Amino acid sequence: AQSVTQLGSHVSVSEGALVLLRCNYSSSVPPYLFWYVQYPNQGLQLLLKYTSAATLVKGINGFEAEFKKSETSFHLTKPSAHMSDAAEYFCAVSDRNYGGATNKLIFGTGTLLAVQP
């Protein structure tokens, strides 16, 4: 069964510092991978997704993630944190080989990012 693990339920960085949120997946076949962000009292918003051979994926708001098959990882980074980046971030996976009409997402436990002034 597929799963994702997010290391660190809480991450705190200073404004302007590098943001690194970790995600490792477990799957026999490289899956599709997603990062979603949830701001307070809002729904989940897609930041970026990995669905093809391009291993470095750029998303919205200056975020990017690199798919590393050898490490089964899909860590999210941003060179310089802004106060507005404070939110909860979820890594998710879906099955590349699933043959059904729909394809559920399997989420990690989330990482709450705090940005200190």
Add this chain to the structure above:
Amino acid sequence: EPEVTQTPSHQVTQMGQEVILRCVPISNHLYFYWYRQILGQKVEFLVSFYNNEISEKSEIFDDQFSVERPDGSNFTLKIRSTKLEDSAMYFCASTQGGGGRSTQYFGPGTRLTVL
């Protein structure tokens, strides 16, 4: 920009009562999902729906749950007899295409509190 909407934003109910959570997916989307997130836990898949039938469901989605697309715009989740453990945030999502690479667009959620 089109978005998924959900009503109500917060629902409080007594144990054993029926609740209906409503979602309006993005208008040209064809695939629909419900997820839930119990406080402090991960977001969990409940059910997916396509072509007027359930496509996939999780172990959580037992006989107490049902989904319906009563008209061309709404997608509902019904819980027949709520339990304390049904207290959670419920998210609706929709996609235009099927398959795992399609982006799922999420609504803001309904917080269900069962007393």
